[in-house]
Amino acid sequence: MTVGILGTFLLLVVALLGRWSRSTRLTVDGSTELTRTQLAAEDPARAKMLVTGLVVLLVWMVGADFWLPLPLAFLNTTSAQVTAFCVEHLHQSRPVPGEYILIIEGSSVTTRGVDGAALERSLRRAGIPVTVIQLSLSGANHLERLQLLQNFADSLSSSDWKRLRESRLILGHEVQALYDRDPLLNYGNNPFTPTTLAYSNPDNLPTLLNWITGRYDLRELWNRRSELQLIATQFLYNALRISYLQLWDTANRAAPCAGFQPHPKRADFRPAGLLPIDFPPDPILSGRQAYPRVTRWNAIRDAAFRSIFKGAVRSELFFSLPGWLAYEFNYDNWWSHAHPDQLFFNGNGSQIRSRLREPGLWNDPGHLADSGAEIYTEEFAQFLRQNWPAQSG
Amino acid sequence: MAGPIRLAPGPWRQASHFDSVSPNIIHMLFNSASFLLFLPVVLAGYWLWPGNFGRKLLLVIASCFFYAAWDWRFLGLLGFVVLTTFAASWLILDCKERATRVQSLVVLWICIGLQLTVLAFFKYFNFFEDNLVALLSTIGLKSAASIARILLPIGISFYTFHAITLAVDTYRGKVNTRVPLLDVALYIAFFPQLVAGPIVRATVFLPQLATNRQFSGEDLFVATQAIVTGFLYKVVFSDSIAPFVDKIFERPADYTGLLLLAATFGFYCQIYFDFNGYSMIAIGVSRLFGYKLPDNFNFPYAATSLGSFWRRWHISLSSWLRDYLYIPLGGNRLGVSKQMRNLVITMLLGGIWHGASWNFIIWGAAHGTVLAIERFSQIYRGKILTEENRSIMSLLLGWLVTQTIVLILWIPFRAKTLADSLAVISGIFTWRTMMAGAPVAIPITLLILPIFCDTVFVRLLRSQPGKPLRRPELRFGLLILCALAVGLVTKTGLRSFIYFQF
Numbered sequence: 001m002t003v004g005i006l007g008t009f010l011l012l013v014v015a016l017l018g019r020w021s022r023s024t025r026l027t028v029d030g031s032t033e034l035t036r037t038q039l040a041a042e043d044p045a046r047a048k049m050l051v052t053g054l055v056v057l058l059v060w061m062v063g064a065d066f067w068l069p070l071p072l073a074f075l076n077t078t079s080a081q082v083t084a085f086c087v088e089h090l091h092q093s094r095p096v097p098g099e100y101i102l103i104i105e106g107s108s109v110t111t112r113g114v115d116g117a118a119l120e121r122s123l124r125r126a127g128i129p130v131t132v133i134q135l136s137l138s139g140a141n142h143l144e145r146l147q148l149l150q151n152f153a154d155s156l157s158s159s160d161w162k163r164l165r166e167s168r169l170i171l172g173h174e175v176q177a178l179y180d181r182d183p184l185l186n187y188g189n190n191p192f193t194p195t196t197l198a199y200s201n202p203d204n205l206p207t208l209l210n211w212i213t214g215r216y217d218l219r220e221l222w223n224r225r226s227e228l229q230l231i232a233t234q235f236l237y238n239a240l241r242i243s244y245l246q247l248w249d250t251a252n253r254a255a256p257c258a259g260f261q262p263h264p265k266r267a268d269f270r271p272a273g274l275l276p277i278d279f280p281p282d283p284i285l286s287g288r289q290a291y292p293r294v295t296r297w298n299a300i301r302d303a304a305f306r307s308i309f310k311g312a313v314r315s316e317l318f319f320s321l322p323g324w325l326a327y328e329f330n331y332d333n334w335w336s337h338a339h340p341d342q343l344f345f346n347g348n349g350s351q352i353r354s355r356l357r358e359p360g361l362w363n364d365p366g367h368l369a370d371s372g373a374e375i376y377t378e379e380f381a382q383f384l385r386q387n388w389p390a391q392s393g
Numbered sequence: 394m395a396g397p398i399r400l401a402p403g404p405w406r407q408a409s410h411f412d413s414v415s416p417n418i419i420h421m422l423f424n425s426a427s428f429l430l431f432l433p434v435v436l437a438g439y440w441l442w443p444g445n446f447g448r449k450l451l452l453v454i455a456s457c458f459f460y461a462a463w464d465w466r467f468l469g470l471l472g473f474v475v476l477t478t479f480a481a482s483w484l485i486l487d488c489k490e491r492a493t494r495v496q497s498l499v500v501l502w503i504c505i506g507l508q509l510t511v512l513a514f515f516k517y518f519n520f521f522e523d524n525l526v527a528l529l530s531t532i533g534l535k536s537a538a539s540i541a542r543i544l545l546p547i548g549i550s551f552y553t554f555h556a557i558t559l560a561v562d563t564y565r566g567k568v569n570t571r572v573p574l575l576d577v578a579l580y581i582a583f584f585p586q587l588v589a590g591p592i593v594r595a596t597v598f599l600p601q602l603a604t605n606r607q608f609s610g611e612d613l614f615v616a617t618q619a620i621v622t623g624f625l626y627k628v629v630f631s632d633s634i635a636p637f638v639d640k641i642f643e644r645p646a647d648y649t650g651l652l653l654l655a656a657t658f659g660f661y662c663q664i665y666f667d668f669n670g671y672s673m674i675a676i677g678v679s680r681l682f683g684y685k686l687p688d689n690f691n692f693p694y695a696a697t698s699l700g701s702f703w704r705r706w707h708i709s710l711s712s713w714l715r716d717y718l719y720i721p722l723g724g725n726r727l728g729v730s731k732q733m734r735n736l737v738i739t740m741l742l743g744g745i746w747h748g749a750s751w752n753f754i755i756w757g758a759a760h761g762t763v764l765a766i767e768r769f770s771q772i773y774r775g776k777i778l779t780e781e782n783r784s785i786m787s788l789l790l791g792w793l794v795t796q797t798i799v800l801i802l803w804i805p806f807r808a809k810t811l812a813d814s815l816a817v818i819s820g821i822f823t824w825r826t827m828m829a830g831a832p833v834a835i836p837i838t839l840l841i842l843p844i845f846c847d848t849v850f851v852r853l854l855r856s857q858p859g860k861p862l863r864r865p866e867l868r869f870g871l872l873i874l875c876a877l878a879v880g881l882v883t884k885t886g887l888r889s890f891i892y893f894q895f
Contacts, residue, residue, distance in 0.1 A: 004838035006882050007629040008846045014621050014875050015854040020614050020862045045610030048866035053617075056873040068881075192426070192885070233426030242880040 002249065064241045071151070073244050074198035075251035079137055079144060083151040085256035086133045090160060093131040100130040100388065101167045102317075103152075104259070105145050105305065106174030108138035109321040113347075113368040115260045115377040122381035128388060131167075134259030141186040142179065142301055143208055147199035149308045164312045171306060171313045175320040175344070177331035181294040183211040183301070184227045191230050192237070194247060200234035207304045214297035262370035263363040271324065271365075274357040277350050279326040291334050317387075319345040319380065322353055324365035345383045352379045421462035423674045424628050431459065432678065439682055445605040449575050452583065452682065459584040460548070467546040470511065471582055477507050478556040479577040482563040486571055489564075497564060504560040512553045515546055520749030548588035550746055554713060555581045559595040561717060567596050576602045585678040589671055591689040591709035598684070606683025614862070614869055619677030621876045624883075626670030630843045632884040634663045637836050642807055645816040647830035653820040655835045660807045661800050662844045665694065668707070692852040694799075694844065697783070697791035699763050702799060710746075714739050729772055736768060737761035752805040752814060759802050 074080060090101075100123075104116060116134030123130045135148045156164070179185055190196045208231065216224065237243070306313050318339070320332045332348040346352075352375075356362075361372030368376055421428050435455040442448050461468050481504035488497035559580060562568045572580075572595075580598050641648050641656035648656070672689035679686045689709050696702035703711045722735040737758065744757015783791065801818070808814040819825075862868055 001836075001838045003629060003633050003882055003884070004836070004842050006878075007625060007633075008842045010629075010875050010878055010882070011622070011625055011843065012846060012850060012854075014618060014625070014872065015851045017618065017868045017872055017875075018862050019855060019857055019859040020611055020618075020865065045865045046608065046613060049610050049613055049869040052866040052870035053873040056870045057877070060874070060877045194885075229427060229430060233429055236429065237426065240877060240880050243883045243885040244881050246883075246885055 002245065006245070061239055064239075064244075068241050068244055068248075070198075070201055070238060071154070073241075073247035073251060074194055075254050077194050077198045077254075078257060079140075079148045079151060079195075079198055080254035081257035082135060082137055082148060082259050083155055084254040085258050086135055086152055087155045087160075088256050090131060090133060090156075090163075095163050095167070096129045098129065099167045100128060100170060101133065101164060102130055102170045102172055102384075103133045103149070103309075104136060104172040104174075104319075105149060106136040107140050107145070107176060107179055109176055109323075109367055110134075110136040110174045110319075111138045111259060111261050112263050112363060113321045113373045113376050114319075114380065115262070115373050117258070117260065118374065118377045119381050119384075122378065123384060126381075126385050128385065136174070136259040138261065139186055139189060142183050142211065143187070143204055144195075144199045146204060146207060146301075146304060146308075147201060149305055150204075153308045153310075161310075161312070164309065168314050169309065169312050171309070171316045173302060173305070173316060173318050175318050175332060175335050177328045180298055180331075181291075183208070183215055183297060184224055184231075187227050188230055192234065197234055197238055197247075200231065200238055202235055202239045205235055210300055210304070211297050214300045215294070260373075262373055263367065265360050265369040265371075266363050269359065269362060269364050271359050274359070275322070275324060275353060275362075277353050277357075279329045281330060291331065291338070315343070317343040317345070317384075319347060321347040321368065321376065322356055323348070324362070328366075343387055345380055347376065352376065355379065421459050423671065423678070424624070427462065431455075432681075436681055440608055445602075446575070448605070449579050449602060453575060453578045456579070456582040456584040456587060460582065460587060463547045463588075464544070470515075470546055470549070471552065474508065474511065474552055474556050475574075475578045475581050477504060478559050478581065479572070479574050481560045482568065482577065483571055485560065485563045486569070489566075501560055501564045505557055508553045508556045508560075512549055515544075515549055517745075517749040551590045551592060552581050552587060554592050554710075555595075557717065558592070558713070562595045568599065572599060583679070583684070585675040585682075586686060589668075589675070590707075591672055591675065591686055592713050593686055593709065597687060601684050608683060610865055610869075611861075612680050612683055614865055614872070616677040616680035617869065617872050617876070619673045619680065621872060621879060623670045623673030623675075623677060624876070625879050626666040626673065628670075628883045629879060630839070631663050631666035631670060633839055634659050634666070634836065637833065637839075638663055638807070640833055642809070642813065642817070644830060645808065645813050645820060647828065648820065648833070649826055649828045650821050650824040652828070652833060652835070653817050653825070655840065657800060657804055657807075657817065657821065659836075659840055660803050661694075662840055664803065664806075665690075665844070692848055692855075694796060694848045695792070695852055696795055697788050699760070699767050699795055699798060702795055703760075703764070710743065714743050718742060729769065732772075733765035733769060736765045740764060747806075751811050752808060755811075755814075756802055756806045759805075763798055 071080075102119075104110060104114060106114070114134065114136065116132040120130055120132040123132075133152070135145070135152055137144060137148060140148065187196070212221070212228075221228065302316065306316070318335075320328075320335070323329070329348045332346050336344050336346050355375050356368070356372055361369055361375065363369040363372075421431060435451070438451050438455075439448050442451060457468055457471075460471060481500055484500045485497045488494070488500060559568065559572070559577065563572075576599060579602060580593075580595060583598075586593060638656050638659040641652055642660070645653060645656075669690040676686045676688070687709060689707060691705040691708065693702050693706035696705050719735055719739040722738060723731050724735060725732050727735075738761070740761030741754065741757045744753045744755070744760070747753045747757070804817045805811070805814040808817055
C-alpha cells in the first residue's frame with residue numbers, strides 16, 4: 001500500500017513540475033519542426049541546472065547516511081541473525097577474570113565443521129575460562145565476513161567493549177585455499193539480493209579496494225570485470241538507498257542463528273575409498289611460488305579484521321579444515337611452513353585426517369558432516385589446550 | 394550474417410517474457426545496474442567529442458555493445474539488416490534517378506522480402522514447426538518431434554520495421570538523399586529504441602543526424618522528467634503489480650472469478666506502466682543525446698472508442714501499421730467492406746507481429762473485428778464521432794465499453810495458452826466462487842490509485858502547453874530529488890520489460 005501511495009504522490013509531483021518545450025511537439029510522422037530556438041551554448045539555465053542536480057545528489061547521499069541507516073534495511077539477512085546470536089551468547093556468558101574470548105570467523109567449512117559451543121564446553125572442562133564467539137557463515141566471502149565482524153562490533157555496548165579489552169581476546173581466522181587466494185570469490189553468487197547488498201556497504205569500499213589492489217594486477221582485474229561491475233553497482237545501490245523502503249518495510253528484528261550449522265552426511269557423496277592420509281605434492285605448486293603471490297593480500301585482510309576490534313585483540317590464531325581435495329591439503333601444508341611464527345591448527349594434519357577417514361563423517365568433499373564436526377572440534381580443543389598456556393596475556 | 398542459432402529444448406529455451414529475469418549482469422535492461430554504468434560513460438564520451446561524425450560513430454559502437462550484451466552472436470544479423478537497407482536505399486535512389494520506377498520497386502520488394510524473411514524465420518519458425526507437427530499427428534501421420542528451437546533475437550521486430558521504413562520512405566520520395574551508412578546504422582540500431590521501440594520514422598530521425606546536436610537545459614529537463622516518470626511506471630508500479638498477476642495467471646483454473654478479474658485488471662495496469670515506462674525511458678535517454686523521439690502513448694485508458702485507443706496506444710506501431718500496411722491495402726478508399734477487411738487484416742498482422750502464438754492472433758483479430766464494427770457503425774450513422782461532438786453520457790458509455798473490450802482482450806495477450814485464456818474468461822463470466830489455490834490478497838491500492846491518477850490528473854497536467862519554465866534549476870533539483878525518491882521506493886529484483894520479447 002505504501003508503494004502505491006508514495007509512487008502516485010511522486011508521479012503527481014513530477015507532472016506538476018511542468019512541461020517545458022520551446023520547440024513544437026514531435027509527432028510520429030515527423031511533420032513538425034525540429035529546429036531549435038536556442039543553442040545550448042547560449043542556454044544559461046543548463047549550467048545552473050547541472051549544479052543544482054549535483055548538489056541535490058550530494059545532499060541526498062550525505063543525508064541518507066544519517067537518516068536511512070543501512071543496518072535497518074538488512075535486518076533479515078543471515079549475517080544479522082548470526083550477529084544477534086553471538087551478542088546474545090556474549091551477554092549470557094559470565095565474565096571472569098583472565099577469561100579468554102575466542103572470536104572465530106570463517107566460511108562454510110567453519111560453519112559446518114567447527115562447533116563453537118562444544119569447543120567452549122570442552123575448554124571450560126579443562127579449566128580454561130573461555131567464551132567462543134562463532135561468526136561464521138556459509139558462502140561468506142571476505143567482505144561478508146568483514147561486515148559480520150563489523151556488525152558484531154557495532155552491536156556491543158560500552159560494557160561489552162570493557163569486557164573485551166579486559167579479556168584475552170583472540171581472533172581466529174579460517175585458512176582456506178580458495179578463499180585465501182581470491183578476495184572476490186563468491187561475490188557474484190547472489191547479486192542484488194539483501195545478502196550481498198548487506199555487505200556492499202559504502203563504508204567497506206576502501207577496504208575492498210585495498211584487497212583488490214593488493215591481490216590483482218591489471219590483466220587479472222580485466223578478467224574480473226564482471227565482478228568489478230557488480231561491486232560498483234551494488235555499492236552505488238546502497239549509496240543511493242535504492243529499494244530501501246521495501247527492504248526496511250520487510251525487515252524485522254533478526255532472529256538469532258548460531259554460527260555452527262551442522263549438516264548430515266549427503267546421500268550422493270559416495271567416494272571410492274577412505275579419506276587419503278596425504279597427497280603427493282602438487283607439481284605445479286611444488287615451487288610454491290604461486291601461493292605467496294596470490295595470498296600476499298591476506299595480511300591486509302587480517303589487519304582489516306583485527307582493526308574492527310580497536311586494539312582489543314591480544315593475539316590471533318589460524319585454523320584450517322580438512323578436505324578430500326589435494327590442493328587444499330597442499331595449501332594448508334604450505335601455509336604451516338610459510339608462517340612458522342603463527343599459531344596454526346592444520347586441519348589437514350595426518351593425525352586429524354586419520355580420524356576422519358570414514359566417508360560417513362563427511363557432508364561432501366569440502367565439508368564435514370555433523371559427526372565429523374564433532375571429531376574436528378575435539379581435536380581443535382585439544383590443540384588449544386596445548387597451546388594457550390603459552391599465549392601472551 | 395550469423396547463422397540460425399538452434400538450441401535444444403529444455404533449460405536453454407528463452408524464458409517466458411512474463412518471468413522475472415535472473416539478475417544476470419550482462420543484460421543491459423534500462424532498469425539494470427549495468428545500464429546505470431553504461432549510460433553515463435557513453436553520454437560523457439558523446440558530449441565531450443566535438444564532431445558530429447565521431448559522436449555518431451560512438452553511438453553506433455555503443456549500440457553494438459548494448460546489443461551484444463544480450464547475445465553478441467546476433468550482431469551479425471543486425472549488421473545484415475543495416476547493410477541490406479543501406480544498399481536498398483541507395484539502389485532505389487539510383488533507379489529513380491534513371492527513371493526506372495519498376496526497377497526501384499523490385500529493389501524495394503527484395504529489401505522488404507529479405508527483412509520479412511529474416512523476421513519470419515527467427516520469430517515464427519518454431520510456431521509453424523510446432524503446428525505442423527501437431528497437424529500431421531492429428532491426421533495420423535508420424536512426424537519427427539521438434540528437437541531444436543530457434544532463439545529469438547531481441548528487438549528483431551523493431552529494427553526490421555525500421556529497415557522497412559527507410560526503404561519504403563526512400564521509394565516514396567520522403568527520403569530523397571543518399572543516407573550515409575553510419576546514419577543508416579544509427580537509425581536502425583540506436584540503442585535507446587533498439588530493442589522495443591518506439592518505431593521512429595526515417596523522416597523524423599535522419600534530419601536530426603545531419604547536424605551536431607546541442608545540449609540544452611530544455612533537453613536535460615525534458616529527458617530527466619521522461620526518465621523519472623518511466624522508471625516510476627516500470628520499477629514502482631509495473632513491477633509491484635506483476636507478482637500478483639503472475640501468481641493468478643500461473644494457474645488460472647485454481648482461482649475465483651473475483652481474483653481472475655482483479656488479475657486481468659492488474660495486467661491492464663501492468664502492461665500500460667511497463668511498456669509506457671520503457672517508452673518514456675527510451676525517449677528520455679534519446680533526448681539526453683539531443684535526439685527527439687515521438688511519444689508512444691497518449692493516455693490510452695482515457696479513450697472513448699477503440700479507434701481512439703489505437704491512436705493513443707503504442708502510437709509508433711499503430712501509425713506504422715496504418716501508413717505502411719492499412720493505406721497500401723487500400724485504406725478507406727475502396728468501399729465499406731474493403732475498409733473493414735483492411736482493418737481486420739491490419740490488426741491481425743499487428744497481433745502476429747507481437748508473437749507467434751494463437752493467443753496473439755486472436756487478440757489481433759478481435760481488435761480488428763471490433764474496429765471494423767466501430768467503423769461500420771460510424772459509416773452507417775453517416776458521421777464520425779469525435780470527443781468534441783459527443784455528449785457526456787455518450788462519452789462515458791463509450792469509455793466504459795471501450796475499456797471493457799480492451800480489458801477482456803488483454804486476457805489472451807497475457808495468458809500462456811489458449812486453454813488458460815478460456816479458463817480466465819469462463820472464471821470471470823461464470824463468476825466462479827470455488828478456489829483451489831491458496832488465498833491471494835488483491836493489492837487494491839496499487840491497482841486503482843496509480844492508474845486513476847495517471848489517467849485523470851497527469852493527463853490534465855500534461856495537456857498544458859509547453860513553455861519555458863520559470864526557475865528551471867529549482868524544478869530540476871526537485872526532479873532529481875524525485876528520481877532519488879523513486880529509487881527509494883523501487884521494488885527489489887530485476888524484471889524484464891514485457892515488450893522485449895516482441
